[in-house]
Amino acid sequence: xxxxxxxxxxxxxxxxxxxxxxxxxxxxxxxxxxxxxxxxxxxxxxxxxxxxxxxxxxxxxxxxxxxxxxxxxxxxxxxxxxxxxx
Amino acid sequence: xxxxxxxxxxxxxxxxxxxxxxxxxxxxxxxxxxxxxxxxxxxxxxxxxxxxxxxxxxxxxxxxxxxxxxxxxxxxxxxxxxxxxxxxxxxxxxxxxxxxxxxxxxxxxxxxxxxxxxxxxxxxxxxxxxxxxxxxxxxxxxxxxxxxxxxxxxxxxxxxxxxxxxxxxxxxxxxxxxxxxxxxxxxxxxxxxxxxxxxxxxxxxxxxxxxxxxxxxxxxxxxxxxxxxxxxxxxxxxxxxxxxxxxxxxxx
Numbered sequence: 001x002x003x004x005x006x007x008x009x010x011x012x013x014x015x016x017x018x019x020x021x022x023x024x025x026x027x028x029x030x031x032x033x034x035x036x037x038x039x040x041x042x043x044x045x046x047x048x049x050x051x052x053x054x055x056x057x058x059x060x061x062x063x064x065x066x067x068x069x070x071x072x073x074x075x076x077x078x079x080x081x082x083x084x085x086x
Numbered sequence: 087x088x089x090x091x092x093x094x095x096x097x098x099x100x101x102x103x104x105x106x107x108x109x110x111x112x113x114x115x116x117x118x119x120x121x122x123x124x125x126x127x128x129x130x131x132x133x134x135x136x137x138x139x140x141x142x143x144x145x146x147x148x149x150x151x152x153x154x155x156x157x158x159x160x161x162x163x164x165x166x167x168x169x170x171x172x173x174x175x176x177x178x179x180x181x182x183x184x185x186x187x188x189x190x191x192x193x194x195x196x197x198x199x200x201x202x203x204x205x206x207x208x209x210x211x212x213x214x215x216x217x218x219x220x221x222x223x224x225x226x227x228x229x230x231x232x233x234x235x236x237x238x239x240x241x242x243x244x245x246x247x248x249x250x251x252x253x254x255x256x257x258x259x260x261x262x263x264x265x266x267x268x269x270x271x272x273x274x275x276x277x278x279x280x281x282x283x284x285x286x287x288x289x290x291x292x293x294x295x296x297x298x299x300x301x302x303x304x305x306x307x308x309x310x311x312x313x314x315x316x317x318x319x320x321x322x323x324x325x326x327x328x329x330x331x332x333x334x335x336x337x338x
Contacts, residue, residue, distance in 0.1 A: 005308055005332065006308075006332045006333075007196075007197070007330055007331055007332050008196070009133075009194045009196045009197050009331060010133075010149055010331075010332070012133075012193040012194040012195075013098065013135040013147075013149065013190060013191070013193045016098035016190075016193060017098065022194075022195045024193075024194050024195050024196045025195035025196055038196050039196075040194060040195065040196025040197060040329075041196060041329075
C-alpha cells in the first residue's frame with residue numbers, strides 16, 4: 001500500500017489505542033520551528049509499517065508510531081511539549 | 087467539574103455494528119446505515135474506523151466520516167467504491183442488511199462543528215468528502231441553528247452528486263442554507279451553474295468575505311483540499327479558522 005498523506009485527524013483512532021485522551025485536540029509545540037497546533041491540524045503520513053505525524057509548518061516529524069502484535073513504539077521527540085486539556 | 091477543553095473518554099474499543107440498510111447514493115457510492123450497540127453518540131464531523139478481517143486473519147482498516155446528524159439514531163456512512171481498494175468493494179458490493187461490521191469511534195475532535203459554535207459556516211466538499219459536512223448540515227437543521235451556512239460542492243455530474251435531493255430540499259426550506267454546485271465532467275441540459283474544478287475565482291465569488299470570519303471546513307481528495315485551503319488563505323481568510331480533512335489520493 002502506498003503511503004497516504006492525510007490530516008492528523010485521521011490518526012485519531014490509532015492514537016486512541018495509546019492515549020486515554022482524545023489526541024487530535026491535544027495541542028503541541030514543534031521542537032524545530034516552535035509552531036503550536038492541534039494534532040488534528042498536522043500532516044499525517046500513514047502506511048502499513050507505521051504512521052508519522054509531521055509539523056504542518058516545517059515538516060518536522062512530531063509523532064512516530066510503529067506497532068506490531070506485541071505492542072506499540074511511540075516516539076514523541078518532535079514535540080517541545082504536548083498539552084492535553086481537561 | 088471545570089470546563090472541558092480536551093476530552094477524556096472511555097477507551098476506544100472495537101464494536102460490532104449491525105447493517106440496517108444499504109442503498110446506492112450514486113452509481114459509485116453506497117450509503118450504509120448502521121445500528122451500533124453501546125454507541126455513545128458523536129459530533130458532526132467525526133469519523134469511524136472500519137476493520138475487515140479475512141478468514142486467514144489478515145486485517146484491513148479504513149476511516150469513514152459519519153454523515154448522519156448526532157440527533158439521528160443510526161450511524162450513516164458513505165462509501166465510495168475504489169476498484170483496486172481492499173475495503174470499499176466489500177462494503178459497496180457485498181455487505182447486506184443484517185450483516186455485522188466491526189468499527190470503532192467516534193474519532194476526532196478537531197474537524198467538528200456543533201450548533202453552539204455558531205457561524206457563518208462555509209463548507210467545501212469534493213465528491214464523497216461531503217459526508218462529514220452533511221452531518222454538520224443535518225445537525226444544523228435538527229438543532230434549529232440559524233447560523234448562515236454555505237456549501238460549495240464539487241461533483242463530476244448531477245448523478246454523481248451525493249445527497250443531491252436532500253440538499254435541494256434543505257436549501258429550499260427557507261432558513262439560511264445555500265448550496266452551490268459545480269459539476270466538473272458533465273452538466274444537465276440548461277445548467278447555469280459552475281462547470282469546472284474549484285479555483286480561486288470561484289472561491290472569491292462563493293466564500294463569505296474574510297471580514298465575516300467564516301468557520302470553514304474543507305473535505306475531499308487531498309489535492310482539492312490543499313488547493314482550496316491555500317486559495318482561501320490567499321484571499322485573506324484566517325488560516326486558523328479553516329479546518330481540513332483529506333481523504334488522500336485514494337482511500338481503499
